[in-house]
Amino acid sequence: MNFALTEEQAMVKDMVTKFAENEIKPIAAELDKTHRHPEEICRKLGEMGIMGVAVPTEYGGAGMDTVTYVHCMIAISKACASTGVIVSVNNSLYGFPIKTYGTEEQKQEWLSPVASGKCEGCYALTEANAGSDAASLACRADLKGDKYILNGVKRFITNGNVARYCVLAATTDPAKAYKGVINLIVDLKNTPGFSVGKIEEKMGILASGTAELVFEDAEVSAKQLLGKEGQGFRQMLSGLDAGRIGIGSQAVGIGKAALEDALNYAKERVQFGKPIATFQAIQFKLADMATELDAAELLLLRAAWMEDHHMDYEKESAMAKMYGSDVAMKAAIEGVQIFGGYGYCKEYPAERHMRDAKICQIYEGTNEIQRVVIARKLLGQR
Numbered sequence: 001m002n003f004a005l006t007e008e009q010a011m012v013k014d015m016v017t018k019f020a021e022n023e024i025k026p027i028a029a030e031l032d033k034t035h036r037h038p039e040e041i042c043r044k045l046g047e048m049g050i051m052g053v054a055v056p057t058e059y060g061g062a063g064m065d066t067v068t069y070v071h072c073m074i075a076i077s078k079a080c081a082s083t084g085v086i087v088s089v090n091n092s093l094y095g096f097p098i099k100t101y102g103t104e105e106q107k108q109e110w111l112s113p114v115a116s117g118k119c120e121g122c123y124a125l126t127e128a129n130a131g132s133d134a135a136s137l138a139c140r141a142d143l144k145g146d147k148y149i150l151n152g153v154k155r156f157i158t159n160g161n162v163a164r165y166c167v168l169a170a171t172t173d174p175a176k177a178y179k180g181v182i183n184l185i186v187d188l189k190n191t192p193g194f195s196v197g198k199i200e201e202k203m204g205i206l207a208s209g210t211a212e213l214v215f216e217d218a219e220v221s222a223k224q225l226l227g228k229e230g231q232g233f234r235q236m237l238s239g240l241d242a243g244r245i246g247i248g249s250q251a252v253g254i255g256k257a258a259l260e261d262a263l264n265y266a267k268e269r270v271q272f273g274k275p276i277a278t279f280q281a282i283q284f285k286l287a288d289m290a291t292e293l294d295a296a297e298l299l300l301l302r303a304a305w306m307e308d309h310h311m312d313y314e315k316e317s318a319m320a321k322m323y324g325s326d327v328a329m330k331a332a333i334e335g336v337q338i339f340g341g342y343g344y345c346k347e348y349p350a351e352r353h354m355r356d357a358k359i360c361q362i363y364e365g366t367n368e369i370q371r372v373v374i375a376r377k378l379l380g381q382r
């Protein structure tokens, strides 16, 4: 494994890092406060190919690899965690299954607009009674002639309030459990019977909308099925493997922001006649934060490299997401502590990093579920 960047990878990383620092970071606090979808940023990132980093250029992406995607996600999420998850969903949860399982026609029609950043995509799996237990879907897709009729409610869907397109996980028959799962591409703006339901009020990632999607006798052409019936659950699991690399990277970006801010503050804040950075108690916190975040980044790069080399990376992506989000959460809490009273106030971003970091331990499979995935692999279970 060689993580030295090629000239092209370094160029994209540099371009995205500069854009994130100059155009996203300065508005991150405002986005957090107003809960505004960062429309203009998404469009610009789209023009740069970053809404489809690893999507071939013929479908509107940047034609890069997953290693580059990790670097882009870290840089964007360091500037703004909400923008980070929007980018991750477009790339991974929405883009990956269509790139991997879509026909040429499906890619042209439904991958290109999202990968080129003209509009947002989303992935709708979670329901009231299907969270960690993803096979127990109740959202029905009944084939009638050449159409699927959709009925059900999806919950907690990132981008759900703004997305044009959705990859929807539904069941042809709940009694078939995972064997009944299918993935359909849905045009949310042109599907009668679809509506956006409740928009959640959350703790963090406040500029990223989290919405209910409601389907009432909504009709979708059978042409919009990804692959074949019976393949949906496998497609979903592989999409989540890819997605976990995005969320692990989001977490590391947030952790790095917490570290950078705390480091700067510790050098400036004087107590007992010296900067608090001279106290070993503060230095040890900073040293642990930096070490753990570096280790997490290496786990992410390993998982990304394995994906790029078409290896089985299920365990490695689960490890990277779990560890990355756990150490990001820890770094964000320590960041607040280093800021003292100001860590608890909105004047500095330390408290935002703490609110933003928490979700990374929960979505795209809670960290308990990541441990289940890792242990299953270790034990040779399916």
Ligand SMILES: Cc1cc2nc3c(=O)[nH]c(=O)nc-3n(C[C@H](O)[C@H](O)[C@H](O)COP(=O)(O)OP(=O)(O)OC[C@H]3O[C@@H](n4cnc5c(N)ncnc54)[C@H](O)[C@@H]3O)c2cc1C
Pocket (backbone or CB within 6 Å): 089, 122, 123, 124, 125, 126, 130, 131, 132, 133, 155, 156, 157, 158, 159, 202, 210, 359, 362, 363, 364, 365, 366, 367, 368, 369, 372
């Ligand atoms: C802000 C946000 C954005 C989201 N975005 C999306 C999205 O875009 N698309 C989408 O489909 N979903 C999305 N989700 C849903 C998210 O993926 C789920 O919330 C998550 O997978 C957990 O499901 P749950 O909330 O039903 O928790 P539950 O499954 O009810 O879990 C509750 C607790 O029990 C634990 N638990 C459950 N089963 C086990 C087990 N077998 N072993 C050990 N512990 C277990 C869990 O780890 C957790 O601690 C989002 C959620 C949020 C909050």
